[in-house]
Amino acid sequence: MAKGGDNVVEIRNLSKSYRRGAQVVPVLHDINFDIASGEFLALMGPSGSGKSTLLNLIAGIDKPDRGTLRVAGEDITRMGEAELADWRAANVGFIFQFYNLMPVLSAFENVELPLLLTGLSRAERRQRVELALGLVGLSDRMEHYPSELSGGQQQRVAIARAVITDPTILVADEPTGDLDRQSASDVLGLMDRLNRELGTTIIMVTHDPHSAERAHVIRHLDKGELTAS
Amino acid sequence: MNFLSIVLRNALRHRLRTGLTVLGLVIATVAFGLLQTVIHAWYAGADVASSTRVVTRNAISLAFFLPVSYRNKIRAVEGVRGVTYSVWFGAIYKDRKNFFPQFAVDVPTFLQLYPEISLPEDQRAAFLRDRRGAIIGTQLAETYGFKVGDVIPLQGTIFPGNWEFVVRGIFQYRGANVTADLSNMYFHWDYLNESLKKTVPRRADQVGVFISEVGRPDAVGAVAAAIDQEFRNSLAETLTESEKAFQLGFVSMSEQIILVIRIVSFVVIFIIMAVMANTMAMAARERMAEYATLKAMGFGPGFLGGLIAGESLAIAFIGGGLGIALTWPTALAFGDLVSRLFPIFRIPADTWLWQLGCAVVVGIAAAIVPSLRAGSVNIVDGLRRIG
Numbered sequence: 001m002a003k004g005g006d007n008v009v010e011i012r013n014l015s016k017s018y019r020r021g022a023q024v025v026p027v028l029h030d031i032n033f034d035i036a037s038g039e040f041l042a043l044m045g046p047s048g049s050g051k052s053t054l055l056n057l058i059a060g061i062d063k064p065d066r067g068t069l070r071v072a073g074e075d076i077t078r079m080g081e082a083e084l085a086d087w088r089a090a091n092v093g094f095i096f097q098f099y100n101l102m103p104v105l106s107a108f109e110n111v112e113l114p115l116l117l118t119g120l121s122r123a124e125r126r127q128r129v130e131l132a133l134g135l136v137g138l139s140d141r142m143e144h145y146p147s148e149l150s151g152g153q154q155q156r157v158a159i160a161r162a163v164i165t166d167p168t169i170l171v172a173d174e175p176t177g178d179l180d181r182q183s184a185s186d187v188l189g190l191m192d193r194l195n196r197e198l199g200t201t202i203i204m205v206t207h208d209p210h211s212a213e214r215a216h217v218i219r220h221l222d223k224g225e226l227t228a229s
Numbered sequence: 230m231n232f233l234s235i236v237l238r239n240a241l242r243h244r245l246r247t248g249l250t251v252l253g254l255v256i257a258t259v260a261f262g263l264l265q266t267v268i269h270a271w272y273a274g275a276d277v278a279s280s281t282r283v284v285t286r287n288a289i290s291l292a293f294f295l296p297v298s299y300r301n302k303i304r305a306v307e308g309v310r311g312v313t314y315s316v317w318f319g320a321i322y323k324d325r326k327n328f329f330p331q332f333a334v335d336v337p338t339f340l341q342l343y344p345e346i347s348l349p350e351d352q353r354a355a356f357l358r359d360r361r362g363a364i365i366g367t368q369l370a371e372t373y374g375f376k377v378g379d380v381i382p383l384q385g386t387i388f389p390g391n392w393e394f395v396v397r398g399i400f401q402y403r404g405a406n407v408t409a410d411l412s413n414m415y416f417h418w419d420y421l422n423e424s425l426k427k428t429v430p431r432r433a434d435q436v437g438v439f440i441s442e443v444g445r446p447d448a449v450g451a452v453a454a455a456i457d458q459e460f461r462n463s464l465a466e467t468l469t470e471s472e473k474a475f476q477l478g479f480v481s482m483s484e485q486i487i488l489v490i491r492i493v494s495f496v497v498i499f500i501i502m503a504v505m506a507n508t509m510a511m512a513a514r515e516r517m518a519e520y521a522t523l524k525a526m527g528f529g530p531g532f533l534g535g536l537i538a539g540e541s542l543a544i545a546f547i548g549g550g551l552g553i554a555l556t557w558p559t560a561l562a563f564g565d566l567v568s569r570l571f572p573i574f575r576i577p578a579d580t581w582l583w584q585l586g587c588a589v590v591v592g593i594a595a596a597i598v599p600s601l602r603a604g605s606v607n608i609v610d611g612l613r614r615i616g
Contacts, residue, residue, distance in 0.1 A: 056609055059525070061525050061612075062608070085527045086527060088526065089526060089527025090527075092525075100522040103242075104235065105238075113523075
């Protein structure tokens with residue numbers, strides 16, 4: 001993980017388009033910027049501006065058509081599928097709009113899931129999970145299943161799952177999009193705390209100005225291009 | 230948490246859907262086992278045939294008789310150690326539906342050539358003494374409640390008239406031969422022949438088949454040929470074959486039916502395979518977003534495929550296992566219903582292996598397409614399915 005102040009993400013001439021049948025739809029055009037280590041970045045823009053696409057590229061779950069993308073010093077655009085999967089497991093924590101928890105697993109087990117890809121023992125995993133759930137204030141909900149948790153609680157479990165492997169970057173796509181105002185505030189407060197206290201680099205896509213206020217840096221996208229911040 | 234616990238929890242996610250799929254598997258497994266047992270029952274007679282006995286019949290057809298005088302010539306053929314003869318009686322006991330096989334035999338030689346027939350000595354002696362006497366298998370005795378000393382009245386069909394036989398013995402088969410037919414009745418050919426001489430003389434002194442003891446299995450072919458050679462160009466030419474081939478000849482008459490039953494037994498498995506495939510396809514389609522999430526986190530196609538294959542196999546094993554367990558009592562009940570058609574109705578020893586194998590094949594086959602789809606899911610497209 002890059003030290004504070006160094007760039008953890010470096011984007012150069014990034015472009016991406018999608019094919020819809022015979023039609024090619026450009027989504028991102030020649031994107032260039034950096035994200036410093038420990039930064040809390042909000043990507044904003046109208047619907048269809050390409051912000052989620054940019055987030056997906058940074059997270060390594062999509063590939064650009066052109067350009068380079070370096071995260072924690074590695075050019076992820078050159079990686080194959082298997083290598084990229086391993087890279088994501090070690091470097092990226094995901095927070096989704098609809099939480100994306102496994103319904104058949106308890107809160108504890110959902111948070112433990114990413115640790116199955118590490119070589120940690122059962123006891124070590126347990127220790128980490130308890131710590132993470134304590135961090136998000138859900139120590140008393142460990143054995144609850146997602147259906148037994150509120151939206152805000154589910155998102156906090158998802159955050160615990162995202163940080164459990166101590167990733168290089170945390171990517172959040174509309175993390176408060178499905179939450180009421182109070183829960184949204186709690187979740188954003190938690191993300192802010194993770195950023196301040198643990199130095200976690202957070203890249204968040206949002207269309208909500210209130211959510212964006214929590215970020216250090218706000219970048220705007222419109223029609224696939226960065227506009228003035 | 231471990232991989233198996235995730236698999237089992239996924240399998241029980243939609244309890245109604247899984248329950249119905251398991252029910253289908255149980256029914257298919259039981260049906261497969263029953264149909265295989267029916268096929269086995271059809272061949273049961275051939276299975277207990279001796280490897281050192283040959284059967285001589287009229288070369289034209291089994292419906293034609295042979296002169297009883299052939300016995301001495303057959304006995305004189307080199308390699309023949311003993312000869313007996315038999316006639317299919319085919320009479321009715323009270324009602325047409327009360328079918329059981331009846332044979333008129335030369336009792337002294339018959340009991341010598343069939344040492345596997347086990348009778349208490351006193352019953353054997355009584356049977357030999359009484360020309361109206363008959364011996365019946367334990368299954369026949371149990372079915373109609375016959376006891377030693379009972380009189381069995383029969384209405385002749387091939388040999389018209391009212392016939393009465395006194396049960397002098399109830400036999401079993403020696404050697405724990407659990408698949409042998411114990412619904413037969415044997416009585417004295419002399420009793421039949423004496424009556425025929427009075428009523429239909431032209432049908433007297435004739436038999437249906439001769440059975441000869443050869444002694445060595447490898448001599449069966451040569452002795453059979455020698456017997457037929459003896460009667461070539463006579464009025465009643467013979468066809469001699471091993472006892473097993475003779476029994477299989479009856480089965481071959483129903484070969485097409487047996488083939489259909491065999492095909493149907495596997496069609497049942499293919500049908501349940503399609504049902505399972507549909508179940509797994511539905512499950513995988515519903516969870517595509519979860520698979521995309523797992524892939525995003527770094528889990529590979531093998532893990533995702535393993536989740537689906539594991540779930541499919543778990544359901545297949547549960548359904549198949551229950552089906553195997555239920556096959557035995559079902560076969561018992563079914564066997565009672567068809568005991569007159571299939572006196573020997575026992576589940577073949579390897580049936581459960583076939584059933585288990587089918588369950589495994591169904592589980593794997595049903596998981597192939599959903600596993601490949603889940604493994605190759607595009608993460609971005611898969612995540613879009615949420616919400």
